[in-house]
Each structure stands twice: as structure tokens, then as C-alpha cells.
Amino acid sequence: MEMIGFIGLGVMGRPMAQHLIASGQKVYLNRVKPVSQFLVDQGGVSADSARAVAANADIVILMLPDTPDVEHVLFGSNGVAEGLSPGKLVIDMSSISPVATKQFAERLRAEGVGYLDAPVSGGEVGARNAALTIMAGGSEEDFARALPLLEKMGKAITHVGANGDGQTAKVANQIIVGLTIGAVAEALTFAREAGADLAKIREALMGGFASSRILEVHGQRMIDETFDPGFRIRLHRKDLSLAADAAKAMDLALPATALIQQLMSAAVGIGLGDKDHSALIEAIAHLSRAPD
Structure with missing residues (x-):
């Protein structure tokens, strides 16, 4: 052995x-x-x-x-x-x-x-x-x-x-995960502000084409507001920075990835960097609040 x-x-x-x-x-x-x-x-x-x-x-x-x-x-x-x-x-x-x-x-x-x-x-x-x-x-x-x-x-x-291809696959994975977490966070924010029952909304969506592992796991975390990592926002932002750097080197446009990267930067800026990446919903709520 x-x-x-x-x-x-x-x-x-x-x-x-x-x-x-x-x-x-x-x-x-x-x-x-x-x-x-x-x-x-x-x-x-x-x-x-x-x-x-x-x-x-x-x-x-x-x-x-x-x-x-x-x-x-x-x-x-x-x-x-x-x-x-x-x-x-x-x-x-x-x-x-x-x-x-x-x-x-x-x-x-x-x-x-x-x-x-x-x-x-x-x-x-x-x-x-x-x-x-x-x-x-x-x-x-x-x-x-x-x-x-x-x-x-x-x-x-x-x-x-070959060497490097595993990391390329992981960057691609993190693009998909980041964008999907952002989508779930926006959808649940919309539903919450509309006055709907988030648990029922999630249950309904889990039965349709919007169903995903992220809606299942992170959607529940967003509803319960349980944001202990998990996977920290600052580490996910780092992974999206890898995507941005590679895209720049290839003259490749990744506009949605850039948007989620900036949302994660906003989350870090308001003190959420060490929370689970499902806490993106808190960053969206922060951006939506009227100033005092």
C-alpha cells in the first residue's frame, strides 16, 4: 500500500x-x-x-x-x-x-x-x-x-x-454553479418581495424545468437563511476570477460570468465573503434596499 x-x-x-x-x-x-x-x-x-x-x-x-x-x-x-x-x-x-x-x-x-x-x-x-x-x-x-x-x-x-484540463473543467463548473446560484437568488428575492410563500414557490419549481440541485440545496439554505460554509463566496469569486483571466487571454466574452463575479465582489464588500455562496441572496437584498 x-x-x-x-x-x-x-x-x-x-x-x-x-x-x-x-x-x-x-x-x-x-x-x-x-x-x-x-x-x-x-x-x-x-x-x-x-x-x-x-x-x-x-x-x-x-x-x-x-x-x-x-x-x-x-x-x-x-x-x-x-x-x-x-x-x-x-x-x-x-x-x-x-x-x-x-x-x-x-x-x-x-x-x-x-x-x-x-x-x-x-x-x-x-x-x-x-x-x-x-x-x-x-x-x-x-x-x-x-x-x-x-x-x-x-x-x-x-x-x-491532459494536465490543466481538470482545472479547465472546474472553472467551467464554477461558471455554471455561480450563474445558477445567482438565478435562484434573484427568483426567490422576487417571490419574497411579491409576498409569496418561499417554501411553496421552491416546491413548485422543483417539479418543473427550473429544477436543479442548486435550487434544491441552496434554495433551501436561502429560505432558512443558513449561510455557514459550505463554499465561501470569496473562494467562488476567486474561481470566477480564473474564468475572467482565461477569457481575457482568449479574447472571449463571458458577460454573465462577469456580472456574477461583480455581485460576489459586492457580497464580499458588505461582509459576506466568508458566508456560503448561497448568501448571494443577501447581497441582492442589500442592493435592492432603499438608502436610509
Whole structure:
């Protein structure tokens, strides 16, 4: 059995690492904090640096917030790259720039290290239930090697192409999710201001062509006003920034994506950045209120 390293013990990373530990894998962990101490109690092994994780593991999994975080953990002082050796594999499950992903993969492949970008969709619920959607980019060989581990964390797992293609798929996913959350938020705001029963409106819509997983899950969160993340608005805005940057490089117009990105910026500006992205309904309400 291959030794595993897992770096990035945030809201989603903790349950993902927990599934690996529960399956009997020996998992080395970096930056264990009180909130993630339970992973060590359950059998995980705390390591004092990213380098130490990579030195002990055959496969290193990353689950980090943004492109600079991945670059620092991989190539910074005492980072993963310093502990790697030929034949090892890095699986980056973060959501980051497709362009940077290709560059990171090239640097590690030059040292004989495999690289798979395998970003996820499904949020905290999907992570806790080992039901994440995983979009993988890399060689057939690296994907086949990673698949038994990915299957412990997700259900819908697709090898979409070469390095960077997994991240491209995730950006596309985030465009659709962001626009749909915005649509649900506007529809429920409209219904609320019209005086309708939001629960009944949602029930009716769930039976028609407007039905979606986002209306089901996030629509209920909007009705209940339960906005604990989940997936934070500021992180979703970051993903849409990746889309905007790529669109600019391709001279591509993504007008609706730009609109939702600005709505998320407004949400961050009024203090909602660390709320779940379903809290976009609160940003719309704020924009709709008459000034005092």
C-alpha cells in the first residue's frame, strides 16, 4: 500500500483526509491544528513541514485555497518539491489556474514526478459524504494510479484530458454553479418581495424545468437563511476570477460570468465573503434596499 500525504486541512480537506485514513491508508498530515487534531487521533501522522510529508509519502495530495498557495506549498522553502523523488505523484485537488497548473506539472515531471490536477465539486456536503465530483487532468498512467484514492473521496470521477484540463473543467463548473446560484437568488428575492410563500414557490419549481440541485440545496439554505460554509463566496469569486483571466487571454466574452463575479465582489464588500455562496441572496437584498 502506498503512503499518502495530505496538505490542506480546511473545511473540505478534513473530511477528505478522514476518508483516506478510515480506509486504512497511512496518511501524513501537515499543519495539524486543534480543529483537525481528530485526524491524528484516528490514525493520521502529523509531519512538521510540507517537505517532511513529501519525503514520507509516495503520493502527495493538495487541497489548498488558491494558485499562490499551491505554488508556495510545492516550491517554497521546505516545500513539497524538496521532499519528492522520482516515481512519486502529486495530486492537486485545489481549484487554481489551468495555466499555472501546466507550469507546475512541467516542473515536477522534469524531476521524474507525476502530476495530476483533480479539482472537485460538491462542497462540504460532498466531501463529508465521499460523494465529490472529481475532474482529473494528467496522463493515463497517473490517473490510473490515483483512481483508487479518488474513489475514496468521490463518486463521479472523470479523466478529462491532459494536465490543466481538470482545472479547465472546474472553472467551467464554477461558471455554471455561480450563474445558477445567482438565478435562484434573484427568483426567490422576487417571490419574497411579491409576498409569496418561499417554501411553496421552491416546491413548485422543483417539479418543473427550473429544477436543479442548486435550487434544491441552496434554495433551501436561502429560505432558512443558513449561510455557514459550505463554499465561501470569496473562494467562488476567486474561481470566477480564473474564468475572467482565461477569457481575457482568449479574447472571449463571458458577460454573465462577469456580472456574477461583480455581485460576489459586492457580497464580499458588505461582509459576506466568508458566508456560503448561497448568501448571494443577501447581497441582492442589500442592493435592492432603499438608502436610509
